[in-house]
Amino acid sequence: MFSGLFLPPFFAVLSTEQQGMLVELPNILFMLVIVLSHFFKQGRSGFAALLMLVAYNVIQQRLQTPLAVGSTLFEYYFLVLLLPANLVLLLFLPERALFSFKALSYHAIFIVQIAVFYWFIQPEQLPLVSNLLTAIEPWILVSGDVSVLPNILLGLLICAVLIAAILMLFREVSSDQAFLSALLASTLTVVEFEQQWISASMFTISAIVLLFSILKRSHEQAFIDELTRIPGRRALNIELAQLSGKYSIAMLDIDRFKKFNDTYGHDIGDSVLKMVASQLATVKGRGRVFRYGGEEFTILFKGKSALDCIGYLNDIRLLVADYPFQIRQPVERREPQEAGAKNTDSCQVEFIEKTVKVTISIGVAQRRSSTTSPDEVIIAADKLLYKAKESGRNQVCA
C-alpha cells in the first residue's frame, strides 16, 4: 500500500551478497541496542529491541512461505497480536535493566509467549491450529485489497500506535518516540506483509531509531541537568577545556534563595530554578547557558568582551525580575471559638495564590591574556558576582 512503490526497485539493484547483508542488518542493530541498553541502563529500549529481534527472526525463518500454507497464517496472526501488545505493555512498565534480577518477571512473560508459540507450531498441532482458524473465521473479516490483515487485528494495531503516540505527546519519556517508531514499523510490515523486503527495511529503520534513542538519552543523562533541562557542569567543563581566543564568562546566582526555600519549600524552590533556567536560555549574543550547580548558573560568550555582554545580561536579569512567579501556598485558618466553648484545636487548611518576585545577581569577566585559563576567568566572574551581591543584588557587575 505505501512502500511497494520503492522497495523492490531499490533492493533489485543490489547484489545477492549485499541483499543478504541487508537482511542481516536488523539482527546486528537490535543486538547492538540490547548490549548498549544494558550498559546505559535503558532496559525498556533493550526489551523493545529483544521483542523486535525475535519478531524479525520469526518473520524471516517461519513466514517466508505463502500465508495459507500449514500453520503460517496462524503464526502470522500470533505475531500481529503479540508484538504490538508487548510493545504497548512495555510502555507502561517501569524501567528495569535487561539483565537484572528485577527484570525476571518481564523475561518470564516473554518466555511463556515463546513457549506457547513453539508448542503451536509443532507439526502434530496442525489439526488443532486448523480448527482454531476455522473457529475464528467469522471474526476475522479479511480486508481484501488492503492486506491479508483482518480488520479486527488492523484495528488493534492502530489502537497500539495511537496509545504510543498519545503517551509520547503527554509524557516526557524519551524512549516513547522509539517505541512509536517500532510500532509503526511493525504495523507497516504486517499490513504490507506480501511486499518483498518489507520486514528487512522496516525493522532496520526501527532498530536505527532505537539506537539513536539510546544514544540521545545517554548523552542527556551525561550532559543535561535533570531538573532544569539545560546543559550541566560536565558539559560546561568540556566547553571550557576547548576554549581559546576571546571569550567572557558570566556567573549568575539567585538572590536569597535559601530564604525562598525556607519560606515556600524545596519543591517550589525547584520550580524557581526551572523558571530561571528557561528565562536564561533566551539570552541573546549567542551565550550558552549551563547550570553550574545548586542555584548558580554560568553563561559562556565566545568572541565577546565583558563589556559586549552587559546588555544581554541585563536583559535576562530584567526578564527574571519581571517574571510573575505564581505560588499556591497552604495556610492554616483557625476557626473562631465561641465564648465559653472548650478549647478544641480546630483549624482548616486553605490555599492562597500569590505572585512573588525572583531576582538574580550576575558577575561577568573576560579572558585578559593568552595565559589566562577559563578557571581564572570563572574566579574573576565569581568575585564580581560577590560584588553584585554586596552592592544590593539584582544587578550585573563587570
Ligand SMILES: Nc1nc2c(ncn2[C@@H]2O[C@H](COP(=O)(O)OP(=O)(O)OP(=O)(O)O)[C@@H](O)[C@H]2O)c(=O)[nH]1
Ligand atoms: N530547591 C532547591 N534548592 C537548592 C538546590 N540547590 C541548592 N539549593 C539551595 O540554594 C540555597 C543557596 O543558599 P545560599 O548559598 O546561602 O545563598 P542565598 O540564600 O541565595 O543568598 P545570596 O546568594 O547571598 O543571595 C541553599 O539553601 C540550598 O539548599 C536545588 O536543586 N533545589
